[in-house]
Amino acid sequence: MKENIGKILNLLRQESDYDFLGCSPEMINRRIEMRITATGTANMETYYSYIESHPEECELLMQSLTIKVSSFFRNPLDFEIINRVIGYLMQNKAEQKEPLRIWSAGCASGEEPYSMAILVAELMSLTPCAVEIFATDIDSEVLERARQGIYKTDSLKEVKYGLLNKYFITHEDRFELQPSIREIVNFSFHDQLSNIKVPSMSIYGNFDIVLCRNVMIYYNSRYQVKMQQRLYDSLNLGGYLMLGEAESILERYQGSMKQVAPLSKIYRKNG
Ligand SMILES: C[S@@+](CC[C@H](N)C(=O)[O-])C[C@H]1O[C@@H](n2cnc3c(N)ncnc32)[C@H](O)[C@@H]1O
Incomplete structure (x- = not known):
């Protein structure tokens, strides 16, 4: 599983300037799990194949790794x-x-x-x-x-x-x-x-x-x-x-x- 997470993060690094080194491995794991559910893929391995063949998923995963942002009285x-x-x-x-x-x-x-x-x-x-x-x-x-x-x-x-x-x-x-x-x-x-x-x-x-x-x-x-x-x-x-x-x-x-x-x-x- 760790190997697949590493491969996924390598893909993200190629697509963006952000390397997610500041994020906790547990958080990255949870966020990838969320995207596995959201895309209906079965596990890390199939999700990795999915992300390779769906370039837009890279962007969605990047967003999901940073979506904890909130603020008081937003809107x-x-x-x-x-x-x-x-x-x-x-x-x-x-x-x-x-x-x-x-x-x-x-x-x-x-x-x-x-x-x-x-x-x-x-x-x-x-x-x-x-x-x-x-x-x-x-x-x-x-x-x-x-x-x-x-x-x-x-x-x-x-x-x-x-x-x-x-x-x-x-x-x-x-x-x-x-x-x-x-x-x-x-x-x-x-x-x-x-x-x-x-x-x-x-x-x-x-x-x-x-x-x-x-x-x-x-x-x-x-x-x-x-x-x-x-x-x-x-x-x-x-x-x-x-x-x-x-x-x-x-x-x-x-x-x-x-x-x-x-x-x-x-x-x-x-x-
Ligand atoms: C961008 S934040 C939104 C925070 C706040 N609602 C706001 O609008 O400012 C999205 C939050 O939804 C949570 N989230 C995503 N999927 C979820 C799920 N299936 N069940 C519960 N929370 C979820 C994330 O962990 C994240 O903290």
Whole structure:
């Protein structure tokens, strides 16, 4: 297996300036495994033959080796819209005495679920309500970083100054999230392509908001269908699905999922 990984990395080196020496072998292994699943090849050996005969796969593998990138309030317009949605849902949930349930699927190092937690914390004084935020990823290394909640300036560019002061502790070039925000988010390992439909610690689906952003773009259409079906099933009626900028709802859901505003990637499940 090591020999095949070496051969694959040699191919990448010929195609790009990046040699991936800085990446951990476990991470490279996991990412190649992900591409093996995404391409439907059986193992390292058949994947190596596949990559040789499909030059575009080199680019996809390179992207997948660097796809852990995330940032707070990525795509600010969508976060402005989801902020209004959260406000409206919190009011309803408070009246119904039920928790608001949010799932960030493919959360990387936590910027996305923590952005949601900050919005919730800001609204909490207006409409106190129980909130549960689950965040999952297939990569244990990024999940560990997420739990620590320490970030560099790169991922904080969209955070408003007031929020930065209120929710982060500054340590020279790093920013540590306040425990009050970290405690709102429950992180765990979950593969969205496994046969378990929702993260096991969340017990049942019944989510009011599901975010799955910049995850599906790395998969072929067969796997995108599988993922979207699960995301759809995990949502309550009237729940919201938030996708990445380059992702869209599949044709089969266009009748039952309505885009909430032009240019946004937020869809409401109507039935
Ligand atoms: C580019 S990051 C997106 C992070 C965040 N959602 C955002 O948009 O800023 C993609 C993440 O999806 C995760 N991922 C890829 N395939 C997955 C799968 N099958 N199940 C769960 N997570 C997956 C990767 O490990 C990576 O952390």
